[in-house]
Amino acid sequence: MQISKQQIEFTYERIQKHIRKTPCIVSGNGTFGLKYSISLKLEHLQHSGSFKARGxxxxxxxxxxxxAGVTAASGGNHGAAVACAAHALGLTAKIFVPEISNPAKVDKIRSFGADLHIEGATYADAAALCSQYQAQTGAIDIHPYDAIDTINGQGTVALEWAEQNPDLNTILVAVGGGGLAAGIASYYADTPTKIIAVEPTGSCSLHAALKAGEPVDVELNSIAANALGAKRCGTYPFEVASKHIAQSVLVEDDAILAAQRCLWREMQLVVEPGGATALAALISGAYKPADGERVGVLLCGGNAELIQVNDALKGR
Known part of the structure; x- marks a missing residue:
């Protein structure tokens, strides 16, 4: 399996002219009600609105x-990323998404000129349709998380972060299928920096896999499911996580919504629920840093529907 710091460095050389080097900011003591300052990597500002453009x-x-071009199945963010990359490279793309997909993400996919197919109740339904299309046409299928090229692409977030904040002890990362966490953990594998995987209690495929000793199916019922709603974590991410993820923690939807509100009220940052999930672990106390621990939090996605954001900010 060719997922490593060296491969991630090669990947960065390949993609860096096509992506944004997203900013990293320091929160300042007292922000979010925390007694310590944290490093925030603003990956929700990436092309297409999430880290997935890298992969x-x-x-x-x-x-x-x-x-036949490119195809992908997605809950929304991956589809937008593939559509964005295909458009930039002059390729045709057909994207399959389920009916539960966030309208903001659907609109973003369309904005890149992709042929969009909306059908099925879950991501698994969209993935099955995508597989059928790929088999019939020969289009290349870009997997959202369980592919080496995807994981190495996502790992370039860590490369940038290490340059921007080289002294982090701990990084909190939200997990759906596990590709982002696997890429970041692979980059930091031989360093003292530990990676904490954060998932909603209602969408916790990696947590369940680590507990079972292998990837298993989970039920999906979370406010963040349209971004983090993988029914089963990827095989490659599981292999990496088993070796290099220090801890897996769960957060409730109420904590995610609270984190979403805090990001707006205190820093004027709008993120989707999935993008606020890692911060929710700190605000809720699901993860408690030791005294003096230097912590980083990844804001992974910003494709939020404005009506839902307004409701969240009002505490509805």
């Missing part, structure tokens, strides 16, 4: 694209 660009740039 999408790497997958396309490192592949031979057939005449």
């Amino acid at each position: 999408a660009f790497n997958s396309l740039l490192n592949s031979r694209i057939p005449e």
Whole structure:
């Protein structure tokens, strides 16, 4: 399995002219009600609105694209990322999303000119339709999390972060299928920096897999499910997590919504629920740093529907 710090460095050389080097800011003591300051990596400002553009660009740039073009199944963010990368590289893309997809993400996919197909109740339904299309046409299928090129692409977040904040002891990362956490953990694998995986209690495929000793199916029922709603974590992410994830913690939806509100009220940052999930672990106390521990939190996605954001900010 070619997922490593060295591979991530090669990947960054390949994709860096196509992506944004997203900013990293320090919160300041007292922000979010915390007695300590944290480092925030603003990856919700990435092209297409999430970190997933990194993996999408790497997958396309490192592949031979057939005449049928590119296809992907997605809850929204991955589809937007693949559509964005395909558009930038002059490729055709067909994206499959389930009916539960956030309208803001659906609109973003369309904005990149992709052929969008909306059908099925869950991501698994969309993935099945995508697989059928790929088999029929020969289009290349870009997997959202269980692919080496995807994981190495996501790991470039860590490379940038290590340059911006080289002294972090701990990084909190939200998990859906596990590709982002696997990429970051792989980059930091031989360093003292520990990676904490954070998932909603109603969407916790990695947590369940680590408990069972292998990937298993989980039920999905969370405010963040349209971003973090993988029914089963990826095989590659599980292998990495088993070796390099220091701890897996769960947070309730109320804590996610509270974190979303705090990010707006205290820092004027709008993120989707999935993007606020890692911060929720600190605000709720699901993860409690030791005294003096230098902590980083990744804000992974900003494709929020404005009506839902307004409701969240009002505490509805």
